[in-house]
Amino acid sequence: MKGTPVNNLDLQQIKQTWNSRWQDALSLWSRFTRLSEPRWCLSEEDERREGLEGSFAMIRLVDQAVVISLRQVAQYKLEKFPLEVLGHEIGHHVYCPGDLVDQSRVLARVRAGLPTKEHLAGFISNLYEDLLINYRLQRSTELDMAGIYRALGKNSINRLWTFYMRIYEILWSLQKGALAGGTVTRELEADAILGARLIRAYQREWIVGAGRFACLCLPYLLEDEGVEVRGLLKGWLDTDAAGAGAEPFGLTEIEDDEEAGAIHPALDPTLNDASDEKPETDTSGTPKGQEKVGGSKNTDRYRGIFEYGELLKALGVALNEQAVAVRYYRERALPHLVRFPMRENVTAVEPHPEGLEEWEIGDGLERVDWFESVVRSPHVIPGITTLQRTYGETSGSELSFEPIDLYIGIDCSGSMPNPQRLVSYPALAGTILALSALRVRAKVKVVLSGEPGKTHAMREFSREEREVLGVLTTYLGTGTAFGIHRLSETFNQQSALDRPAHIVIITDQDIFSPLNATVNGQTGWVVAENALRVAKGGGTFVLHMPGNWKSHDTERLIAMGWNVYRLYDWQELINFARDFSRRRYQRTTP
Amino acid sequence: MREGPSLTTLLHRVSECPPIFLDEPRIGYEGRVHVGVIVADLIRLYAGDRGHDVDVTPWLSSDTTQRNRLRLIAVACWLLADDSIHGAVEVPTLLYDLLKDGLDGLAGIVEAGKFVANEERREELVRYCLYRLGLRPAGETDKQAEDRLATLNSVEQRSILRGTDQAQRRAEEIRKALKRKAAQEAAAKVSRE
Numbered sequence: 001m002k003g004t005p006v007n008n009l010d011l012q013q014i015k016q017t018w019n020s021r022w023q024d025a026l027s028l029w030s031r032f033t034r035l036s037e038p039r040w041c042l043s044e045e046d047e048r049r050e051g052l053e054g055s056f057a058m059i060r061l062v063d064q065a066v067v068i069s070l071r072q073v074a075q076y077k078l079e080k081f082p083l084e085v086l087g088h089e090i091g092h093h094v095y096c097p098g099d100l101v102d103q104s105r106v107l108a109r110v111r112a113g114l115p116t117k118e119h120l121a122g123f124i125s126n127l128y129e130d131l132l133i134n135y136r137l138q139r140s141t142e143l144d145m146a147g148i149y150r151a152l153g154k155n156s157i158n159r160l161w162t163f164y165m166r167i168y169e170i171l172w173s174l175q176k177g178a179l180a181g182g183t184v185t186r187e188l189e190a191d192a193i194l195g196a197r198l199i200r201a202y203q204r205e206w207i208v209g210a211g212r213f214a215c216l217c218l219p220y221l222l223e224d225e226g227v228e229v230r231g232l233l234k235g236w237l238d239t240d241a242a243g244a245g246a247e248p249f250g251l252t253e254i255e256d257d258e259e260a261g262a263i264h265p266a267l268d269p270t271l272n273d274a275s276d277e278k279p280e281t282d283t284s285g286t287p288k289g290q291e292k293v294g295g296s297k298n299t300d301r302y303r304g305i306f307e308y309g310e311l312l313k314a315l316g317v318a319l320n321e322q323a324v325a326v327r328y329y330r331e332r333a334l335p336h337l338v339r340f341p342m343r344e345n346v347t348a349v350e351p352h353p354e355g356l357e358e359w360e361i362g363d364g365l366e367r368v369d370w371f372e373s374v375v376r377s378p379h380v381i382p383g384i385t386t387l388q389r390t391y392g393e394t395s396g397s398e399l400s401f402e403p404i405d406l407y408i409g410i411d412c413s414g415s416m417p418n419p420q421r422l423v424s425y426p427a428l429a430g431t432i433l434a435l436s437a438l439r440v441r442a443k444v445k446v447v448l449s450g451e452p453g454k455t456h457a458m459r460e461f462s463r464e465e466r467e468v469l470g471v472l473t474t475y476l477g478t479g480t481a482f483g484i485h486r487l488s489e490t491f492n493q494q495s496a497l498d499r500p501a502h503i504v505i506i507t508d509q510d511i512f513s514p515l516n517a518t519v520n521g522q523t524g525w526v527v528a529e530n531a532l533r534v535a536k537g538g539g540t541f542v543l544h545m546p547g548n549w550k551s552h553d554t555e556r557l558i559a560m561g562w563n564v565y566r567l568y569d570w571q572e573l574i575n576f577a578r579d580f581s582r583r584r585y586q587r588t589t590p
Numbered sequence: 591m592r593e594g595p596s597l598t599t600l601l602h603r604v605s606e607c608p609p610i611f612l613d614e615p616r617i618g619y620e621g622r623v624h625v626g627v628i629v630a631d632l633i634r635l636y637a638g639d640r641g642h643d644v645d646v647t648p649w650l651s652s653d654t655t656q657r658n659r660l661r662l663i664a665v666a667c668w669l670l671a672d673d674s675i676h677g678a679v680e681v682p683t684l685l686y687d688l689l690k691d692g693l694d695g696l697a698g699i700v701e702a703g704k705f706v707a708n709e710e711r712r713e714e715l716v717r718y719c720l721y722r723l724g725l726r727p728a729g730e731t732d733k734q735a736e737d738r739l740a741t742l743n744s745v746e747q748r749s750i751l752r753g754t755d756q757a758q759r760r761a762e763e764i765r766k767a768l769k770r771k772a773a774q775e776a777a778a779k780v781s782r783e
Contacts (some may be wrong), residue, residue, distance in 0.1 A: 115769035116772050169741070173738050175733065175734050189750055190753075191758075193750065194758075197710065200708075215765055218764075218765055219764065266751065266759075
């Protein structure tokens, strides 16, 4: 496929030619379009540095970059298409997808249209977006977009390729067979007609059309998963890594039309006026999807963690399972963050400036004393020349508040879901509580325990969000219950706690077994009672248990001073986390 | 076929068709657009003095089923009044034939407004009219023009889509079955975990 290697002199000439067409390419979209100059790669080393793998062009949505490998452009013999290629890449930035959010919305819809072939969502969304961009380019200007596909296609007779090229032939008013090399059966012609209509009809609301396009492609993918076409277009799969390095937000929620939009275009009256399809109705004659009563909303609107991870992967965001889990639980927790308990400081004090000390990276930016830092050195180097003021305390007249630290103990036994594979409500509730606490500068300690078996705990209370969420999203899957004796490792007579801590234990009815067990001469009940006394910030047992469970066990905990929150459905944990501060600390919250 | 005007110019003209041409055609005593009058004016434009004796009865009707046909003819008249077309047509009788019953096939299956609003239908109308007048779009060969018209042909497309209706339904059924299978596998995985 590829030609002979090109020498550097030739590449420099190509670069000069292509560079001179950059402004023209921008003008194809609008004379106001502004993008930074492409990153030109002349060698494999350049390509590696820019993260370009296998293709001659790609976009990066994070920094709105266009990356072009001139080395590969020459090898694919595409030197004469600077305006076409550059205009196309710019189209990805200014038209579709344009940004990470829209790219993820397209991918989510394409995935819905490709059951069992979801892993090809990135490839299919690339084909779809290319159709939209190329249609507009070829229609509104006299570019030879078809020439690129002729160069890449090598007269392939593959069915998916023939179908895809036939769509272009229809869209670009090309003669039959100009691009589509294979046999155009009546079925394939019908699919191509629908594909072309889809591109025309949804060129403005292209996100909506994505699911329909995926449904149209699915039968072709069942044959060979598009292997041959992926091979042919390998050089121009330019959105494969579009989201690399990004931190997209808002992917956990499922939009209303994701599933509903995944229908075959033949069933869309906008696209198929030959269809006799009537809107599906139920027995009462109400069109399917139309509410008869209304007033309620589907609450199951979050995708699972696996689907979330797959969506990130399709975006080109390369993360391991745990990093995906951290992002997932963080994003789902944010809407529920609570005002974390603050306690009135009985000794009201006021800050009294005492001196200066180094401000280091990691300290709050608001703590920098800019005046003193500039006095020290007019060239400010964060962490080197920066200073912050230190304060002592003096008696004051106003009340102050201090946060209560938080100890989260989570039952991570075999009966609990792995938070990296399935949505774990204990992990989600823990994340809500932890982030709420960290927000008011409280410290958090997370302890996972599945005993007899393993435990995984933070060494001490910390304000490091990464560390907290890292432990929260870990999975043990051992034993049967939270080892209540673990409390004594944090809360014992030698504990020197900075301030009061609240203990939250999220577990199920199996906790009563370790409560009744004796370890080192102490029953679990004694450990729980001692921990509560040492923590000084109260404690809550969140118990997932049947309604008919023996009440004297829970009454015993209550008698010790523990709050007991019983729930029958793990999803109620979200409500618990949200209500947590309100129920107990509302009066003292500032 | 002779080389005719630029396709782009004509597409632009159709897209700017004044709404009055799509207003209610005169049928019996109802409607305000006298399509027969528009056609007569157009034929005079093409045929000069010879057009004064034109018989407009094909465009007079009291049959309400003629509504879409008459509206499409009105739109076609707007298109065909473009200087670039009537300057290129050599045989004015072709125009008469086109407007008399040449558009009946399209009017039978596509709503007239779509020939203005829909990009694909717009192109079909332009190409079809040129073809019936013995013209091809500027810059195209006869074969290209015929091939392109065949691709856009509403009647043909409808026939293809109807003929493959079963295949499309089967594709949708397969997709739904795959979706059910995927859901079952996911549920089984959850219970395993």
